[in-house]
Amino acid sequence: MQKPDFLQSGDRIRIVSPSGKVQKDKIVPGINLLQKQGFEVLVAPHTFGNHFQFAAKDEERLNDLQLAFDDPDCKAIICARGGYGAIRIADKLNLSNFRKHPKWLVGFSDITVLHALFQKEGFCSIHGAMPAFFLKENQPSESFTELINLLKGKSSDVLVPPHEFNRNGNTSAQVIGGNLSIVYSLLGTPLEPQTDGKILFIEDLAEYLYHLDRIMHSLKLSGKLAKLRGLLVGGFTDMKDNDSPFGQTELEIIRDAVKDYDYPVCFDFPAGHIARNLPLILGDDYVLTVTEEKAQLSRS
Numbered sequence: 001m002q003k004p005d006f007l008q009s010g011d012r013i014r015i016v017s018p019s020g021k022v023q024k025d026k027i028v029p030g031i032n033l034l035q036k037q038g039f040e041v042l043v044a045p046h047t048f049g050n051h052f053q054f055a056a057k058d059e060e061r062l063n064d065l066q067l068a069f070d071d072p073d074c075k076a077i078i079c080a081r082g083g084y085g086a087i088r089i090a091d092k093l094n095l096s097n098f099r100k101h102p103k104w105l106v107g108f109s110d111i112t113v114l115h116a117l118f119q120k121e122g123f124c125s126i127h128g129a130m131p132a133f134f135l136k137e138n139q140p141s142e143s144f145t146e147l148i149n150l151l152k153g154k155s156s157d158v159l160v161p162p163h164e165f166n167r168n169g170n171t172s173a174q175v176i177g178g179n180l181s182i183v184y185s186l187l188g189t190p191l192e193p194q195t196d197g198k199i200l201f202i203e204d205l206a207e208y209l210y211h212l213d214r215i216m217h218s219l220k221l222s223g224k225l226a227k228l229r230g231l232l233v234g235g236f237t238d239m240k241d242n243d244s245p246f247g248q249t250e251l252e253i254i255r256d257a258v259k260d261y262d263y264p265v266c267f268d269f270p271a272g273h274i275a276r277n278l279p280l281i282l283g284d285d286y287v288l289t290v291t292e293e294k295a296q297l298s299r300s
Contacts, residue, residue, distance in 0.1 A: 001174065001283035003124045004075070004102040006153035009038035011075040014068040015131070016044040017055030019110040020083015022132075024048045027080050030131025033140060034078075037148060044068065047080050054085045062089040070097040075104065076151060081130055082109025082179075090117050090191065104151060106130070109205070109273065112178030115282050116191040119176060126150060127178050127201070127271065128279030136275065143277045150279045158278055160266055160295040165255045169264030172287045172300055173229035175280055177201035179272075184215045187222060196227040199288055201280060202254075203234030203272025209246035209253065212239065216257035225258055230288045231265045232297070235272030264288055266295040 007013075013034060015027075027048075034041045044064035046056035055061055068077045090113050105114055105125040118125040128150070129143035136142075149155065176193055177183055180202040186192050193200075204212070219225050236250040248256070251267060258265060266288065270276040280286075285300035 001124050002102060002122055003281070003284065004104050007039070007075050007104075007151045010040065012040045012042060012071070012073050013076045013078055014042050014044060014071065014074050015047055015078055015080055016064045016068050017047045017049070017080040018061050018065050018089065018114065019055065019079070019085035020053055020081055021050050021055045022048060022080045026132045030134035030144075033134050033144065034131075053083065055080070058085075058088050061085065062092055065089065066093060069093065069095065072097070072101040074101075077103055077105050079105070079107030079111045079114075079130055081132060082107065082111055084110055086110050086113035087185070090114060093117070095121055106147065108203075108271075108277065109179050110182065112182035113186070113191065115178050116186055116193060119193065119283055120191055124281050124283035126279050127282050129277045133277060141275070143275075143279075147279045150281065155299050158270065158297040160269055160297070162292060162294060163267040165251055165265070165267045166290050166295060167263070167265040168290050168292065169230070169262070170287070170289045171199065171229045171264055172285060173197055173199045174283055175199045175201055175232070175286050176282055178203070178282070180204040180212075180215060181207060184218060187218065193224070195224045197229055199230040199232060199286060200228050201232040201234060201269070201271065204236050205273040206238045206240060208240045208242065209248065209250060210242065212236075212250055213246065213248070213253050216253055220257055226261065228261070228263050230263050231258060232269040232288070233265065233267045234269045235274035237273040264290040266290050266297070269295075269297070
């Protein structure tokens with residue numbers, strides 16, 4: 001997998017909204033923080049647009065993203081937010097100029113669609129915080145600080161406390177994945193994730209427990225879980241139940257879906273729709289070690 005060049009002070013970053021509409025007052029402080037880091041920050045024309053639940057019409061969001069892809073001086077594209085909408089434009093993107101001048105793509109949630117596109121085209125991308133999450137109590141958040149470090153080529157090992165559902169083991173492989181509902185929605189499409197021999201990262205927000213169970217069983221039946229090298233379970237936030245309870249928690253559902261396999265599994269990995277959303281280079285090689293005392297993820 002090809003990694004773009006890491007960033008230096010003065011490099012250009014473009015902000016785009018390829019999916020849902022954003023609240024400008026929540027995004028601008030994060031953009032200002034990027035500028036204070038010494039980057040040239042350009043905001044796409046329709047970043048703060050409003051077209052029903054989208055940031056703009058499909059063709060407008062597509063044009064903004066295409067402009068960023070085609071810019072030879074742009075070193076990173078940071079998505080303003082997720083929401084919904086990337087799948088409506090992903091198949092229309094032209095990567096011919098991007099291949100000549102690769103750049104980092106940063107985002108999570110619905111941006112998993114674009115991460116899947118990058119995987120298909122052979123490029124790494126970054127699952128990481130977006131501008132609304134760059135500050136915490138008016139100070140740079142850990143999620144932001146670690147993202148900037150990673151964009152500059154520096155990374156720290158991620159240490160995770162032990163969890164009762166963890167499965168011990170040691171493995172080395174590419175990390176792929178992102179939002180679980182998006183991964184599931186891409187089955188049977190040209191962007192379907194290829195999971196064999198990979199460490200799969202999953203996270204999700206506000207799903208019903210029965211639907212999570214459906215997703216995990218669908219992934220299992222389709223063979224997407226059988227030949228993994230490891231599983232990272234990130235934040236599963238604000239999960240919902242019906243009036244008639246499902247009978248298992250979200251983590252029990254995931255644990256049982258992979259109980260027949262023997263690869264290492266790490267629960268409570270600090271990434272997803274949570275305050276501590278540490279960045280991952282999707283498509284890059286990592287070493288995952290899970291023991292009784294801790295789990296650790298390190299870049300190879």
